[in-house]
Amino acid sequence: MFKYGFIMAGGQGKRLRPLTAAIPKPLLPVGDKPIIQLIIEHMKDFGIVDIFVSVNYKKEIVKSFLRDGSRYGVNITYIEELERTGTAGSLALLPDDFNDKIIVSNGDLICDVDYSVINDLLREYDLVLTGIERKVPVDFGVLKMNGSPELVDWEEKPKLKYIINGGIYGISQKVITYIRENIPKHQYIDMPSLWRMMKDNGMKLAVHVHNGSWHDVGRMEDYMALTGNGEDSS
Numbered sequence: 001m002f003k004y005g006f007i008m009a010g011g012q013g014k015r016l017r018p019l020t021a022a023i024p025k026p027l028l029p030v031g032d033k034p035i036i037q038l039i040i041e042h043m044k045d046f047g048i049v050d051i052f053v054s055v056n057y058k059k060e061i062v063k064s065f066l067r068d069g070s071r072y073g074v075n076i077t078y079i080e081e082l083e084r085t086g087t088a089g090s091l092a093l094l095p096d097d098f099n100d101k102i103i104v105s106n107g108d109l110i111c112d113v114d115y116s117v118i119n120d121l122l123r124e125y126d127l128v129l130t131g132i133e134r135k136v137p138v139d140f141g142v143l144k145m146n147g148s149p150e151l152v153d154w155e156e157k158p159k160l161k162y163i164i165n166g167g168i169y170g171i172s173q174k175v176i177t178y179i180r181e182n183i184p185k186h187q188y189i190d191m192p193s194l195w196r197m198m199k200d201n202g203m204k205l206a207v208h209v210h211n212g213s214w215h216d217v218g219r220m221e222d223y224m225a226l227t228g229n230g231e232d233s234s
Helices: 035-045 059-066 086-091 115-121 173-182 191-200 220-226
Strands: 004-008 050-055 075-080 102-106 109-111 127-137 141-145 151-156 159-171 205-210 214-216
Touching: 004 035, 004 086, 035 050, 035 059, 035 102, 035 109, 050 059, 059 075, 086 102, 086 173, 086 191, 102 109, 102 115, 109 159, 115 127, 115 159, 115 205, 127 191, 159 205, 173 191, 191 205, 214 220
Parallel strands: 004 050, 004 102, 050 075, 127 205
Antiparallel strands: 102 159, 109 214, 127 159, 141 151
């Protein structure tokens, strides 16, 4: 099972202004707890007590609130970004002696994903993404053809199904080593760029489709819905 967790808490949360003008996004409350505390508690439920937290925007507020993590029963080590480095770029800032697999979560997510499933997939794969199923309604009739003018099917106002990136990743020790050896510290590298690098280098990538609760709190309408001030669309 995972021994280590990593929470991305350095974003500016521009889509949540004016709330994030004063409070960093991971500290926005949901109920009586901030988002990042809910993530920490979920990690601890799976026995993860050593947690790295990457910070940048209003980092002193985040550090002052979380401190060393002991109040939550965990040990927190801060990864300080000189500037925004992206998820993969932040992983390049892990201590030089770190040599293990790790579960990584965006700092604006509330999700009850089973980390043990991701851990099991890492026995066969090098990088595991969490996928979330979403259905997008189309307000028109959709016509299907077979490459000619012939009409094959007509579906009225369908809902198209997609698997979206859920922002939670299982990262193998092999990938950590690759990042350390190939990504300069403080260089911006996001996860879409990393997975392409992994694929080009013959690594095995997988998606765990999570069917439970998942809330991305990165947009004002999502946050308002989650806190009871709007209609929940998730």
